[in-house]
Amino acid sequence: MAKTNPGRFFEDYTVGEVIDHAVPRTISGGERALYHALYPMRHALYSSDEFARDCGLSAAPIDDLAAFHIVFGKTVPDVSLNAVANLGYAEGRWLKPVWQGDTIRSQSEVIGVKQNSNGRTGVVYVRSRGLNQRDEVVMEYARWVMLRKRDMDAPAPETVIPELKKSLEPSDLVIPDGLDFSSYDFTLAGEKHRLSHYEVGETIDHVDGVTIEEAEHMMATRLWQNTSKVHFDITARPDQRLIYGGHVISMARALSFNGLANAQIIAGLNGGAHANPCLAGNTIKAWSEVLDKAETAAPGVGAIRLRLVATKGGAPFELKGPDGKYLPDVLLDLDYWALMPV
Template sequence: MTKTGAGRFFEDYAVGEVIRHAVPRTLKEGERALYHALYPARHALYSSDPFAQACGLPSSPLDDLVTFHMVFGKTVPDVSLNAVANLGYAEGRWITPLWPGDTITASSEVIGVKQNSNGKSGVVWVRTTGRNQHAETLLSYVRWVMVRKRNPAAPAPAPVIPELAGALAPGDLAIPRGLDFTGYDFELAGEPHRWADYDIGERIDHVDGVTVEEAEHMMATRLWQNTAKVHFDLTFRPEGRLVYGGHVISMARALSFNGLANAQMIVGLNGGAHANPCFAGDTIKAWSEVLDKARTPAPGVGALRMRLVATRDGKVGHTHGEDGKYLPGVLLDLDYWVLVPV
């Protein structure tokens, strides 16, 4: 009797099923140190207790993307171990900050399935929720993945395609309790740019780049307990170990400090695409575009809806070719909301 598992395949999912993911993970200052070692992350709110306290928080929380990666990693054995590709994200909301010492658990509800025309795979939609030890929601998001079938002859389930919001409305954004930017220290944050200094349609070249190293991207993926085989085992992808898409997200977010140093907190994920695979040796650069702006009810706090694009060729402003497909130099196209001082 075998005691190991090969993971779920497309025919193993049923709409309405709730999957409780293993294994709980307590995160402390070590995760902050590793995150800041793996990425050039230096937003002040996540680097300094006194800075965070001056902004109305009890101390410095862990970076928002630490929450995302840890919750995402919990889901991999149950959702994407046999995935062909991670296709997209929607309706992502950071609800409660992650504090050092918090323990993360995660669960996913299957909200959609649709077999592909080739009969060999299908798309599965899940809504994943990460919680802390107090059962408070840390993060909730939808993602959809293309998953292989175990048996191509297995009957196709009735297709269910969920209706998803194109973008979160500003009123849907959760502002951390107590957040107050009225006494914000721009000098310590690193840049003088306020909410009013950003114009819709403006593009920002973040200039800097980082070359992905083989050991670092695998270390990062192990840190999040992401077990997807394509990130480690060359027999699954002989052309190279595929870099975890979240590694690209965090690298691009960290690079965006140059021009968006005051975009302190990520509170919404409207959508995103891993446009092309990233491999060790690629140099990640990034640029952003301001898509929208909004006021929030929190004192001194505004919101920017940003498009963050990561590339391997450093080109700014061009993402699609004449055929409507992503250009080969584009790695990531992410649409998200951040909080900035007004």
């Protein structure tokens, strides 16, 4: 009897199936220290307990994307261990802050399947949730992955493609309990720009760049307990280990501090695409476009919808060619909502 897990293949998924993922994780201050060592993170609300308390929270939570990586990593052995590609995200919401001492586990529901015309691969849609020790959902998101088939002769399942929102409405966003930006300290935050200073359609070049190192990528992927073979095993790819897409997301978010230092909290993920593979040695740069703005019911708190684009050093503000396809230098196209002072 086999004791090891080779991972699932396309024909192993059934719409409606709920998967409880293994290995809960208790969060310590080490996660924050390592996260800030891996990425040049400087957002004040996640760096300082005192700044967070002045904003109405009990302490600085773990970074939103660190929480995302922890939840995501646990899903990999059951969802994307044998993935050809992670194709996209939708309907991501951060519902509760994650604090030091919380224990996080992950659960996914299969919400769609579609075999590709080549008969060798298919797309699986899942909705994943992170839950804390009180079984409260701290975050949720949908994603879809392309997976190989184990048996090429396995019959194609009935196609089910879920209806997913193209973007979240501001009313869909959940504001952390107690959050209050009415006495926000712009000096300590690092920039003076508030929501009213940004205009829809405005683009921001974040200027700085970071060259991706193989060792740091490997450390990050191990930190999130992401077991995808293409990130670790050189024999799983013909050329070079693939950089985890979440590593690119976090690096781009960190670079966005220069120009968006007051976009403190990520509250919603509308969509995202890993446009081209990232490899060690690539230098990541980033730019943003303001897509929308809204007020919230929380005192002094507004919401800003941003497109965050990471490139391999390509010219800022260039995304797609005349054929509608992403330019070769584009690594990431991420659409998200953040909370900032009005």
